[in-house]
Amino acid sequence: MRDRSFDPTDLAAGVVFTVLGLAFGVSTLGLERGTALRMGPGYAPLVLAAVLTLLGVLIVVAGLRSRGVEGIGPLAWRGMAFLLSAPILFGLTVRGLGFVPAIFLATLLASLASPRLKSWQVLGLAVAITLFSTLVFSYALGLPFRRFGPWLSF
Amino acid sequence: MDLFSNLALGFATAATPLNLGFCLIGVILGTLIGVLPGIGATATIAMLLPITFQLEPVSSLIMLAGIYYGAQYGGSTTAILINMPGESSSAVTAIDGYQMARRGKAGTALAVAALGSFFAGTVATLLVAIFAPPLTAVALQFGAAEYFSLMVLGLVCAVALAHGSFLKALAMVVLGLLLGLVGTDIYTGAPRFTLGLPELADGLSFVALAVGVFGIAEILRNLEGGQGDREVLGQKLGGLFPSREDLKAMVGPMLRGTALGSALGILPGGGAVLAAFGSYTIEKRLSKRPEEFGQGAIAGVAGPESANNAGAQTSFIPLLTLGIPANPVMALMVGAMIIQGIVPGPNVATEQPALFWGIIASMWIGNLMLIVLNLPLIGIWVKLLKVPYHVLFPIIIAFSSIGVYSVKGNAFDLFAVAGFGLLGYVFLKLRCEPAPLLLGFVLGPLLEENLRRAMILGRGDPMVFLTRPISAGLLVLTLAVVVIMLMPRVRRKREEVFVEGD
Numbered sequence: 001m002r003d004r005s006f007d008p009t010d011l012a013a014g015v016v017f018t019v020l021g022l023a024f025g026v027s028t029l030g031l032e033r034g035t036a037l038r039m040g041p042g043y044a045p046l047v048l049a050a051v052l053t054l055l056g057v058l059i060v061v062a063g064l065r066s067r068g069v070e071g072i073g074p075l076a077w078r079g080m081a082f083l084l085s086a087p088i089l090f091g092l093t094v095r096g097l098g099f100v101p102a103i104f105l106a107t108l109l110a111s112l113a114s115p116r117l118k119s120w121q122v123l124g125l126a127v128a129i130t131l132f133s134t135l136v137f138s139y140a141l142g143l144p145f146r147r148f149g150p151w152l153s154f
Numbered sequence: 155m156d157l158f159s160n161l162a163l164g165f166a167t168a169a170t171p172l173n174l175g176f177c178l179i180g181v182i183l184g185t186l187i188g189v190l191p192g193i194g195a196t197a198t199i200a201m202l203l204p205i206t207f208q209l210e211p212v213s214s215l216i217m218l219a220g221i222y223y224g225a226q227y228g229g230s231t232t233a234i235l236i237n238m239p240g241e242s243s244s245a246v247t248a249i250d251g252y253q254m255a256r257r258g259k260a261g262t263a264l265a266v267a268a269l270g271s272f273f274a275g276t277v278a279t280l281l282v283a284i285f286a287p288p289l290t291a292v293a294l295q296f297g298a299a300e301y302f303s304l305m306v307l308g309l310v311c312a313v314a315l316a317h318g319s320f321l322k323a324l325a326m327v328v329l330g331l332l333l334g335l336v337g338t339d340i341y342t343g344a345p346r347f348t349l350g351l352p353e354l355a356d357g358l359s360f361v362a363l364a365v366g367v368f369g370i371a372e373i374l375r376n377l378e379g380g381q382g383d384r385e386v387l388g389q390k391l392g393g394l395f396p397s398r399e400d401l402k403a404m405v406g407p408m409l410r411g412t413a414l415g416s417a418l419g420i421l422p423g424g425g426a427v428l429a430a431f432g433s434y435t436i437e438k439r440l441s442k443r444p445e446e447f448g449q450g451a452i453a454g455v456a457g458p459e460s461a462n463n464a465g466a467q468t469s470f471i472p473l474l475t476l477g478i479p480a481n482p483v484m485a486l487m488v489g490a491m492i493i494q495g496i497v498p499g500p501n502v503a504t505e506q507p508a509l510f511w512g513i514i515a516s517m518w519i520g521n522l523m524l525i526v527l528n529l530p531l532i533g534i535w536v537k538l539l540k541v542p543y544h545v546l547f548p549i550i551i552a553f554s555s556i557g558v559y560s561v562k563g564n565a566f567d568l569f570a571v572a573g574f575g576l577l578g579y580v581f582l583k584l585r586c587e588p589a590p591l592l593l594g595f596v597l598g599p600l601l602e603e604n605l606r607r608a609m610i611l612g613r614g615d616p617m618v619f620l621t622r623p624i625s626a627g628l629l630v631l632t633l634a635v636v637v638i639m640l641m642p643r644v645r646r647k648r649e650e651v652f653v654e655g656d
Contacts, residue, residue: 010319013584017325024332027347031339037614041339041346044602048332055325062321072583079377080579083370083551084572090555091568103552110551113377114544125545129552141208143560 009072010063018056025049082113098149099138104130161283164511168519173216176209177516180217181523184224189232189535190546195225196482196589197372200364201550203490204557211494212509216516218490219470222483223520226466227271227528230459231535234263244462246430250447250454257450262396264532266404266452267459268525269396274412274460275521278467281416282474283514286503289475293500296476298607299619303628305601308478309593310632311421314639315428316587323590326581330591333358334598341606353566360489362567363595365554366574367581367588368482373547374579400452407437407457415464420472421480426465433461467517474510475500478597482589485596493561 028049034040090106097105107126111117117125137143167173187198199221206214226244233244234251247267254263296304309327316323336347337357348354396404414436415429437457438447447454469480477498479485491498496506503510528535558567578588612618620626 009584010322013322013325013581013586016580016584017329020329020332024347027349031344031346032342035614036609036616039606039609041342041344044605045332045335045346048328048335052325052328052332055321055328059319059321059325062319074378075583076374076377076579079374080576083374083377083547084575086551087370087555087558087568087571087575090559091565094559094565103556106555107548107552111544111548113547116542116544125548129549133552133556137556137560141205143208143556144563145560 007063007066010059010066012072014056014058014060014063016056017059018053021049021051021053021056025053078115079113082109086110086113094145094149096149096151098147098152099145100130100134100147101149101152103133156287157283160287160507160511161515163507164283164513164515165519167212167508167512168216168516173213173512173516174519176213176217177220177520178523180220181224181520181527184221184226185228185231185524185528185535186224186538187221188225188228189538190228190541195222195229196364196486196592197368198225199483199486200361200368201554201557203361203364203486204560206490207493207561211491211496212512214490214494215487215509215513216520218487219513219516220520220523222466223275223463223517223524226463227268227524228535230267230271230462231264231528231532232539234267234455235260235536236539244430244459245427246434246458247455247462249434250449250451253448253450254452254455259450261532262400262452263450263455265396265529266400266455268529270404270408270411270456270460271463272521272525273408274415274464275467276518277412278416278419278464279514279518279521281468282471282517283511286471286474286510286514289471290500290503293476296500296624297622298604298611299622299625300628301476302601302604302608303619303625303632304476305478305597305604307628307632307635308472308480309590309597309601310635312481312590312593314635315421316590318585318587320639322584322586326586326588326590327594330594330596331598331601333363333591334595335602340599340603351566353564357599358595359558359561359564359567359570360493360595361561362558362570363574364482364486364489364592365558366571366576367578367591369550369554370571370575371578371582371588373550374575375582376543377547396452403452404456406440407433407453408460410436410440411457411460412464415461415466416468418461419465419468419480426462426469426481429461429465430458433457463521470513470517473498474502474513477502479593482592485592488596 025046028042028045031042031045032040033042033046086106086109089109090102093105094102104126107129108122111122111125134147138145138147168177183202184198187202188195199218202221203218206217209217229244230247230251233248234255237248237252251263251267254260313320313323313327336354338345338355345355411433414433415426418429418432419426421428434454434457437453438444441447441451441453469484472478472480473484473487477488477500479488488498496502496509554571555568558571559565561567581588608618609616619629
């Protein structure tokens with residue numbers, strides 16, 4: 001591995017914290033700060049945001065001074081794309097399509113995150129999980145979900 | 155004596171067929187998921203948390219506690235069989251446990267771990283029963299200033315015990331506190347950080363945060379590729395029952411581990427991990443044949459396993475007496491209690507004695523179930539280890555989605571899961587521990603509320619934190635932790651310990 005004169009993970013982490021600290025800080029500006037005796041809704045958030053920003057800057061400085069042993073490493077792009085969209089898809093469809101189709105679609109999407117499953121396996125897995133969770137959550141535990149939603153009734 | 159009547163009440167509550175059933179389900183589910191590769195106890199509880207919301211408060215907490223012990227137990231099983239600790243506290247068990255397994259003594263290692271855990275669990279449960287009532291009495295004297303100082307101490311300890319750099323852990327705590335403040339201000343009703351979204355008026359969903367940061371982020375890391383399916387031990391397990399010599403070799407380490415674990419478990423911020431490491435070091439020092447450590451020494455399994463289980467048990471003390479979580483799992487329990495409408499704190503013991511003592515009694519019952527069930531069932535757990543990961547994670551995603559949605563029937567929480575999953579993954583890649591974030595998130599609103607109350611009571615003078623003796627004592631302790639943490643020798647040692655742990 002190439003020898004760096006700085007630690008990339010520290011540097012990136014510091015930047016993330018600084019940005020988050022500033023963002024939180026800016027959004028407290030519209031809130032009433034109050035006094036130390038009677039703190040308003042903006043008091044603690046502003047102090048915390050300032051501390052977070054400061055810590056972010058300190059981490060950047062520490063990152064510039066230390067030598068990085070390892071980089072950030074490979075990123076799970078495919079995983080992020082499919083895995084993170086699965087709960088979103090479930091959230092978007094569970095009302096309209098109903099529980100059964102929503103969980104089927106979400107599982108289908110999630111299983112695509114790994115390249116190691118063949119398409120028939122993905123389908124089989126999604127069917128099995130849908131069956132199981134419908135039986136367990138909807139019938140056995142009696143969670144109040146509509147199994148098939150209004151989008152499917154004609 | 156009160157202790158016995160209290161324990162009797164506890165057992166009467168915990169031993170109803172219904173609660174026994176939920177304890178059993180919890181223990182089995184916990185072990186099941188704890189054994190599956192790539193998911194630790196925190197993620198397991200975060201995922202299964204929503205399932206328990208349909209139950210009565212007592213049953214729900216009993217089941218959650220069962221999941222916790224089960225997952226811990228499952229974690230040690232994988233540590234021994236495939237050298238893959240389910241979580242950091244069983245990392246030490248992996249060192250000698252796996253070596254024992256390689257020499258055909260896997261059965262003995264598992265039995266030693268189980269017996270050690272059971273013994274430690276029994277002692278620690280008794281300690282919780284003895285010490286919880288006097289501590290709640292003390293806690294009832296606590297005012298806003300004391301609570302504030304105590305939480306500051308807790309958060310500082312969490313930073314001290316987190317892996318990696320202090321600065322990053324501190325930043326994670328502060329970020330957690332800020333995230334905890336999202337929502338409507340309780341005093342003035344002013345919306346804070348809600349970005350104009352009505353869904354954020356009640357604050358961020360605790361379950362969504364826990365599932366995203368601990369569950370989804372961990373799956374993403376496992377999906378990076380580069381690691382194939384884990385090699386499961388091909389050899390036979392060997393006899394389960396330890397020989398007379400083995401038993402003799404484990405008594406001392408077990409006793410010392412239990413004592414160490416019980417003491418350190420009360421510390422906020424993951425005392426169980428520290429206890430396991432500490433116990434291993436002590437046993438190695440005391441041993442007549444220290445060269446055996448690392449080659450499959452029984453003491454290297456019995457000591458840390460007892461320490462870790464005792465610590466897991468006594469970490470309930472701050473939760474039950476003060477309502478303050480000592481580690482991420484306890485933070486999840488606080489979340490569960492709040493959703494169930496129970497305000498965690500010293501009042502639980504007096505207002506809901508059945509709940510309070512029922513949980514304590516169920517700890518012991520849960521440990522008993524684990525030892526009775528798991529030794530015979532070990533064959534099944536071994537088979538489970540062979541389930542490939544790419545089949546597992548879609549199941550986890552499905553269950554987490556259903557679970558998060560079932561809390562409030564709110565689609566927004568599912569978007570939050572995705573968001574927190576991404577955030578958690580980014581932080582994992584940047585080597586920032588998620589545990590302090592979760593603790594900060596849970597404590598954020600409490601910390602602010604007590605700060606504001608203390609300042610009003612103290613007429614705006616911050617000296618109120620120093621003039622009240624308990625509060626001042628806690629702050630002095632906090633300062634001591636900070637000073638110790640910054641000492642160069644401790645700093646180096648701490649880094650060594652956690653590098654081993656990874």
